[in-house]
């Protein structure tokens with residue numbers, strides 16, 4: 493069952509102001525986001541919901557003022573007057589992944605690999621993301637590899653795919669799977685391996701306050717799943 497996005501109360505207001513539909517595709521897998529096993533073993537079909545009722549910039553700034561007051565401060569004091577504007581601009585950057593399409597990034601492939609038949613791997617791709625539970629940053633590195641068939645993709649595109657998913661709200665588990673799925677679907681390679689190693693500020697700065705705990709998620713498909721030696725090589729290269 494797809495998750496139901498509640499009808500936002502600002503819908504009519506946006507429509508009146510002629511706000512253009514944003515056409516965001518949200519991947520709304522109805523999976524328990526904290527249970528990686530459940531996620532990875534799920535065979536449930538994906539559902540895509542199109543979110544078109546984006547609030548206006550003014551509405552977003554008003555919401556930031558509300559949060560400032562909720563934090564206990566006075567949104568009208570001088571130091572905070574421009575904060576809603578800055579926060580909204582920061583959101584444009586942090587969440588720009590909603591407006592981008594990973595499949596498009598991977599659509600341009602090259603077929604002349606001159607017999608190259610081993611893994612292609614990118615190490616230490618920066619991950620700057622926000623968890624969907626707290627909207628708190630999680631920061632780390634991603635390691636992405638695939639075994640090409642006759643098609644390869646520009647290597648910068650793999651980093652771009654990581655960035656697109658990172659600049660959306662999700663969990664590290666879903667992000668790991670989304671990266672794998674995007675590469676599988678676009679390149680149909682012999683296998684994909686993804687590892688993400690990240691520190692979640694919702695865990696280090698609040699709640700349990702465990703400093704320096706990092707979360708590792710992995711996902712292997714095809715040859716990386718069936719060939720233990722290949723998987724070991726990926727993990728060694730990732731950790732070197």
Ligand SMILES: [Zn+2]
Nearest residue numbers: 623625626694
């Ligand atoms: Zn969190």
